[in-house]
Amino acid sequence: MQTYIVIGTYQFIGFYVTQYFLNQGEEVIGIDWADKDDSPYIMEEKELEIGRSANYIYFPVNKLKLLDIARQDTVFISCYDIYHGKYGNTELLLSEIGSFIEKCKKKGLSETPNIVLFMPVAEESLFQSIISAIEGIDSAKIIYLPTVYGPWQSEAMSFEVGINQQGSSVIEAAIAKEYTGDALFVSDFVSALEGVLASSDRSIQLSSNIADHWNKCAAHVFDEEIASSFAPTPEINKGSLVEVQCNTDPQEGVALQRKHNKRLSLLKKWRKAE
Incomplete structure (x- = not known):
């Protein structure tokens, strides 16, 4: 039985990948760098969803080097x-x-585990050391992601700051860091994951089957003045394009993210009142 190792297990993408494989009855080792003292109520909420599984083990990232994993295992690095x-x-x-x-x-390139990088389409130079490290590993794969949105999206991303009604300068800074050429709702990405992993291609870029997906989401998040003030990101092609069948349309996806944020806001207020 193989084990899945998820580096970034309490983040956004990593959390959903961890949850998916646990729901499949698989063994998952979660690795993360989150500061539990920073957002304890968020960490507790996530641990309630994944931490109670008998198939789940957690290690902080500074213990990562102690792991001894097998060739058939899969390591996801978010x-x-x-x-x-x-x-x-x-x-x-x-x-x-x-x-x-x-x-x-060190065990030999033929004995290394499967390694999968989840890479932002808009930026890979920051991760050149990791990309260089996986060169020569036949089982390594890079999956390039457009903007992924939904509940638990990173609080620094544009839809999240827009839904939380941050100022226009904060929104503009978040948009500038983000790939606005496409978007995927997070559960649609996860549903497509196993099919993508089965592909023989080593470099894959996921795309939505909904045209102008990011812009359609933005229309439900930002006011008209902000939504019309930015230029779309030029189209970027990083690898073999794989179109994801989207079961969640932009309006529904944004509504689910809003609903989740409202629940977290109430939870935070209740915790402070205790």
Whole structure:
């Protein structure tokens, strides 16, 4: 039986990937760098969903190098969450991940586990050390993601700051960091994951089957003045395009994210009142 290792298990993409494989009855080792003291109620909510599974084990990222995993295991590294998150020491985090990959390679390239990078379409230069580390590993794969949205989206991303009614300068800064050429609702991405993993292609870019997906979401998030003030990101092609069948339309997806945020806001107020 193989094990899935998810680096970024309490982030956005990593959380959904962890939850998906646990729901399939698979064993998951979760690795994360989150500061539990920073948002304890959020961590507790996520732990309630995944932490109670008998198939789940958690390690902090500074223990990553102690893991000894087998060739048939799969390691997911969510560069997407590192890029869109707020972790303050990215250099140290990437060093820990790089050391882990090098440890895996010491058994020989044919004995390394499957390694899958979730990479933001708009930015990969930050992760060049990780991309270089997986070169020569036949089982390694990079999956490029457009903007992914839905409940638990990183608080630094544009739909999240828009829904939380942050100021226009904060929204504009978030949009500038984001790929606005396409979008996927997070559950649609996860539903397509196993099919993508079965592909022989080493570099894959996921795309939505809904035209102008990001713009249609933006129309439900931002007021008209903001929505019309930015230019779309030029189309970027990073690998073999795989179109994802979207079962959640933009209006519904944004509504689900709003509903989730409202619940978290109430939870935060209740915790402060205790």
